[in-house]
Amino acid sequence: MDKLIISPAPHIHGGDSIEKNMRGVIIALIPALLVGFYFFGLGALIVTLVSVISCVLFEYLIQRFLLKTEPTITDGSAVITGLLLAMNLPSNIPFWMVILGALFAIGVAKMSFGGLGNNPFNPALAGRVFLLISFPVAMTSWPVPSPLTTSYLDAQTGATALSILQGSDLDIPAITDLLIGKMGGSLGEISAIAILIGFIYLLVKKIISWHIPISILVTVALFTGILHGSNPAAFASPMFHLLTGGLLLGAVFMATDYATSPMNPRGMIIYGIGIGIITVVIREFGAYPEGVSFAILIMNAFTPLINKYVKPRRFSK
Amino acid sequence: MKTFRIGGIHPEENKLSAGQRIKTITLPERVVIPLAHYSGRPSNAVVKRGDQVKVGQLIGKADGYVSANVHSSVSGKVAKVDVQLDASGYKRPAVFIDVEGDEWLETIDLTPDIERKCHFSKEEILTKIQSAGIVGLGGATFPAHVKLSPPPGKKAEVLIINAVECEPYLTCDHQLMMEKGEEILVGVTILMKVLEVKKAVIGIENNKKDAVEHLSKIAQSYPGISVEPLKVRYPQGGEKQLIDAILKRQVPSGKIPIEVGAVVMNVATTFAVYEAVQKEKPLIERVMTISGKDVKKPGNYLVRLGVYLSEVVKQTGGVPKGTGKIIGGGPMMGRSLMNLDVPMAKGSAGIVFVNEKEALRKKDKNCIRCAKCVTVCPMGLEPYLLMNQSEREMWIEMERNRVMDCIECGSCSYTCPSNRPLLDYIRYGKSTVGLRIRKRQTEKV
Numbered sequence: 001m002d003k004l005i006i007s008p009a010p011h012i013h014g015g016d017s018i019e020k021n022m023r024g025v026i027i028a029l030i031p032a033l034l035v036g037f038y039f040f041g042l043g044a045l046i047v048t049l050v051s052v053i054s055c056v057l058f059e060y061l062i063q064r065f066l067l068k069t070e071p072t073i074t075d076g077s078a079v080i081t082g083l084l085l086a087m088n089l090p091s092n093i094p095f096w097m098v099i100l101g102a103l104f105a106i107g108v109a110k111m112s113f114g115g116l117g118n119n120p121f122n123p124a125l126a127g128r129v130f131l132l133i134s135f136p137v138a139m140t141s142w143p144v145p146s147p148l149t150t151s152y153l154d155a156q157t158g159a160t161a162l163s164i165l166q167g168s169d170l171d172i173p174a175i176t177d178l179l180i181g182k183m184g185g186s187l188g189e190i191s192a193i194a195i196l197i198g199f200i201y202l203l204v205k206k207i208i209s210w211h212i213p214i215s216i217l218v219t220v221a222l223f224t225g226i227l228h229g230s231n232p233a234a235f236a237s238p239m240f241h242l243l244t245g246g247l248l249l250g251a252v253f254m255a256t257d258y259a260t261s262p263m264n265p266r267g268m269i270i271y272g273i274g275i276g277i278i279t280v281v282i283r284e285f286g287a288y289p290e291g292v293s294f295a296i297l298i299m300n301a302f303t304p305l306i307n308k309y310v311k312p313r314r315f316s317k
Numbered sequence: 318m319k320t321f322r323i324g325g326i327h328p329e330e331n332k333l334s335a336g337q338r339i340k341t342i343t344l345p346e347r348v349v350i351p352l353a354h355y356s357g358r359p360s361n362a363v364v365k366r367g368d369q370v371k372v373g374q375l376i377g378k379a380d381g382y383v384s385a386n387v388h389s390s391v392s393g394k395v396a397k398v399d400v401q402l403d404a405s406g407y408k409r410p411a412v413f414i415d416v417e418g419d420e421w422l423e424t425i426d427l428t429p430d431i432e433r434k435c436h437f438s439k440e441e442i443l444t445k446i447q448s449a450g451i452v453g454l455g456g457a458t459f460p461a462h463v464k465l466s467p468p469p470g471k472k473a474e475v476l477i478i479n480a481v482e483c484e485p486y487l488t489c490d491h492q493l494m495m496e497k498g499e500e501i502l503v504g505v506t507i508l509m510k511v512l513e514v515k516k517a518v519i520g521i522e523n524n525k526k527d528a529v530e531h532l533s534k535i536a537q538s539y540p541g542i543s544v545e546p547l548k549v550r551y552p553q554g555g556e557k558q559l560i561d562a563i564l565k566r567q568v569p570s571g572k573i574p575i576e577v578g579a580v581v582m583n584v585a586t587t588f589a590v591y592e593a594v595q596k597e598k599p600l601i602e603r604v605m606t607i608s609g610k611d612v613k614k615p616g617n618y619l620v621r622l623g624v625y626l627s628e629v630v631k632q633t634g635g636v637p638k639g640t641g642k643i644i645g646g647g648p649m650m651g652r653s654l655m656n657l658d659v660p661m662a663k664g665s666a667g668i669v670f671v672n673e674k675e676a677l678r679k680k681d682k683n684c685i686r687c688a689k690c691v692t693v694c695p696m697g698l699e700p701y702l703l704m705n706q707s708e709r710e711m712w713i714e715m716e717r718n719r720v721m722d723c724i725e726c727g728s729c730s731y732t733c734p735s736n737r738p739l740l741d742y743i744r745y746g747k748s749t750v751g752l753r754i755r756k757r758q759t760e761k762v
């Protein structure tokens with residue numbers, strides 16, 4: 001007892017850390033990743049590895065040589081950006097495009113704003129949209145699922161369920177295929193069940209709350225339900241909308257990104273409803289078959305405003 | 318099971334001294350009795366050097382209404398009246414007494430018999446409580462007679478007894494309930510008489526099942542008094558949280574419990590009221606917990622006011638090896654002590670030893686905007702925002718974001734995964750905003 005530490009209360013800490021939260025998200029992503037690896041084989045693996053490695057490397061290099069600050073790559077957030085970016089890409093995309101996407105995600109969307117916690121837009125989504133605008137063809141030719149295939153760039157491509165909806169008269173896949181993920185699409189978005197397992201894990205570990213994902217899903221279900229009810233021939237069923245495209249992946253993993261989503265339950269619900277509405281509008285009335293990424297990025301832009309005006313439920317109003 | 322409705326955390330309970338019978342600390346050669354309490358004005362010394370005093374004799378007279386009398390906790394000779402560094406970290410007036418024997422005032426009833434019937438009128442009881450120097454023993458040390466006299470036009474409906482003891486480690490209230498259950502219930506009836514209420518609820522967190530059972534059984538013969546087991550959740554011992562948990566009423570911002578018809582009294586205070594009214598015994602001692610993960614025999618001790626904490630620690634096994642921090646009070650809201658040479662005061666509920674490893678704060682990192690601090694705040698505030706605004710000295714915005722509502726429970730700092738010193742900054746902002754508000758009010762008058 002030579003020296004006593006004097007500091008203000010509280011004198012204990014719960015032991016939560018950035019690393020713990022990030023590790024939790026990575027664990028929650030594993031089921032969806034595994035399904036991706038299974039249905040898209042080698043290509044999925046290559047794209048994922050390239051994406052993760054480039055994200056981590058870019059973050060390290062930028063912090064070390066450009067910003068000259070202590071690299072924070074061990075916190076796991078760059079790994080998550082890498083994983084999420086990969087999961088939003090088709091598995092047959094050339095790897096140099098992946099590297100470009102990673103550079104945009106980390107360099108532009110994250111580090112130029114001050115790194116973790118300060119970025120206004122979800123880095124992985126920013127990377128994805130950057131690629132979508134730059135390389136629209138590569139970004140929208142989806143390999144058909146073929147278990148444990150070893151093909152990568154030469155993978156056979158086909159339509160996604162959503163693009164079928166947009167006009168072509170191919171058969172709509174069965175609901176069971178949609179649930180397990182036997183359909184074309186980005187490599188991490190296909191299996192509803194895998195993503196829901198991740199969702200439950202995140203909830204149990206209290207890494208995210210239910211507000212954002214549930215309000216998105218409920219909004220999409222209601223909105224598409226009304227449309228479908230009014231004209232079943234022109235509009236697909238809510239079930240179909242919920243299980244296809246990146247909706248679940250986006251709702252559970254992208255829209256809940258800490259830095260870019262609102263800071264209290266009320267704000268989160270408003271934000272989720274916004275994402276739901278914009279998604280359906282783009283899907284049903286827009287030029288793109290898929291609208292989740294854009295919807296989330298648009299609502300990211302509203303997050304500061306929501307935080308400013310939507311306050312948490314105060315004690316005694 | 319009931320609990321409060323907004324925020325809250327569940328820190329490791331570490332009630333290591335639970336079930337340890339209350340032991341009495343032997344009297345040292347000298348005591349230093351503080352005349353000042355953490356809240357309220359210090360009392361004025363009415364003894365001087367050379368005076369002989371007995372246990373229970375008045376030595377400090379309350380200075381005004383929001384102040385409390387102080388009595389000698391020992392018999393002996395006054396050595397001096399001087400300033401003394403106390404647990405709050407300030408030097409404040411105190412009476413130094415050299416102990417001689419243990420001679421009590423004759424008026425004090427020292428028999429162990431329980432006096433169940435209270436023959437006094439409301440006014441007589443209030444006077445007794447006031448002259449016995451009773452203050453809230455839960456930590457805030459606010460004079461009890463003030464709390465028991467609702468402002469004109471306000472009427473209490475329910476008396477709530479705070480037996481939550483939600484701070485980790487502390488068990489003194491728990492043990493007191495186990496050993497003095499009947500006395501506490503008599504104390505409750507006395508308080509009910511003062512407040513003219515027909516209903517009292519004793520709120521106990523459910524990690525003290527034995528106390529819930531014990532008091533429920535005794536309460537059967539006391540009409541109007543019930544025991545409410547509460548779901549374990551910090552900071553349930555906060556007045557506003559406890560009222561919300563039990564009555565589902567939320568005390569408005571900036572108001573006191575009487576606004577929703579409630580008066581809250583700590584359970585140890587209730588016991589002190591019993592002793593003051595039924596036994597004529599002023600507040601001269603209290604139970605405290607000595608605990609910590611490396612403490613060999615954590616326990617609950619009856620300590621006279623003014624005994625140096627170093628003396629208490631010496632008699633209870635000494636300072637454990639590797640201690641990095643000593644907390645006066647609980648780990649969530651207590652103060653870290655500079656040393657143990659401070660006197661036992663009315664608000665001292667415990668000493669907790671923390672080892673070097675746990676005592677060190679981790680380096681803080683960027684706010685990752687995870688919103689966890691918002692989720693846990695029991696007042697529905699945005700700690701991350703208040704800290705930012707405090708750093709930038711944005712006092713007007715802080716006031717608008719209701720910084721004055723902060724109860725300084727520490728749940729936000731406890732939770733933050735980036736180890737941000739949220740409460741440090743919020744406290745700074747709160748005191749500055751508080752000063753600004755007071756200045757504004759005086760200018761208006």
Ligand code: SF4
Nearest residue numbers: 694723724726727729
């Ligand atoms: S210390 Fe204040 S701001 Fe932090 S959780 Fe408690 S009441 Fe909320």
Ligand code: SF4
Nearest residue numbers: 684685687688690733
């Ligand atoms: S808990 Fe910490 S990291 Fe999370 S929002 Fe609050 S201050 Fe930021």
